[in-house]
Amino acid sequence: MAEARHFATIAIVGIPNSGKSTLLNALVGEKLAAVSQTPQTTRSKILGVVNRGSSQFAFMDTPGIHQPQHALNQRMLHHVEMALSEADILLWVVDADGFLGHGEKELAKRLKTATQPVYLVLNKIDLLSKGRLLTKIVEYKDLMEYREIIPVGAKMGQNLEPLWAILERDAPEGEWVHDAETFTDQTERAMATEFIREKVLRKTREEVPHGVAVVIRRWIETGHDDFPEDLAEDGAYLEVEIIVDRDNHRKILLGSGGAMIKDIRQSAQRELKKLLQRPVRLDLHIKVEEGWRDRPDKLDQMNL
Ligand SMILES: Nc1nc2c(ncn2[C@@H]2O[C@H](COP(=O)(O)OP(=O)(O)OP(=O)(O)O)[C@@H](O)[C@H]2O)c(=O)[nH]1
Ligand SMILES: [Mg+2]
Structure with missing residues (x-):
């Protein structure tokens, strides 16, 4: 009998500049999303599809969550809400080298109300020591419950295998939605x-x-x-x-x-x-x- 197929839609969310688009590009292995040190680089939802073994993963990169000041920003946040409602799994990407501030606390409140499991991705581990990373984990654990906590360095592709292993373990059984050649919805x-x-x-x-x-x-x-x-x-x-x-x-x-x-x-x-x-x-x-x-x-x- 053929091995059961697995399919997961995964929303990549977080405040601006945490490295969501860098992570999407690293996971897909292609540059799909623009990356810059300016907050609010991403303005829409970007799909990246990866097939691994029996599993297909549809990642959705989203705009960083921020206080909307223009109609543009409201539309950006609408993309985030869409992704949050469509996903089976939520990857919350944080800048582990940054300060855990108001933006993260507000986002934690929002994510606590989500029905899907939240996976905390502590990004930019290349910038901090093991000791500081442990302190960060403790700080974030205080905010809410996570299914998993995974430190990565998206820019250099560090520690992505443990993340893949967790996603492969947790992807629900289901038919693939995209054909095997599709890797993005971006023209x-x-x-x-x-x-x-x-x-x-x-x-x-x-x-x-x-x-x-x-x-x-x-x-x-x-x-x-x-x-x-x-x-x-x-x-x-x-x-x-x-x-x-x-x-x-x-x-x-x-x-x-x-x-x-x-x-x-x-x-x-x-x-x-x-x-x-x-x-x-x-x-x-x-x-x-x-x-x-x-x-x-x-x-x-x-x-x-
Ligand atoms: N040192 C280091 N820098 C990183 C890493 N991941 C991302 N960055 C940098 O962080 C900055 C923001 O990265 P993006 O991927 O654009 O962040 P984003 O979360 O998509 O930002 P928005 O689209 O504005 O919400 C860029 O300058 C990246 O090069 C990492 O693992 N290590
Ligand atoms: Mg981005």
């Missing part, structure tokens, strides 16, 4: 958009990253009238708008003599070449759209 276009925004976030600070959105206006392949003559035939030419909230943010993004936007363009182009595995030419335009984060029509257009 190349969606990933390209996110990776361009990631480059902007990595190079800007404070208020600028939060007010930035990226929209691919045109994606042109060979044969089109506007396809650049000097681009290799298998290349892709992308006309991209970087939307900012204020005119002074536009100036910051441009940088002196256009140095900043040039830098962003070059690093985004490199990243997209890796993603698409062919030559890419990016054309970036900065556009000011004041208050876009509170405009439902804009958010709809951006699939947020």
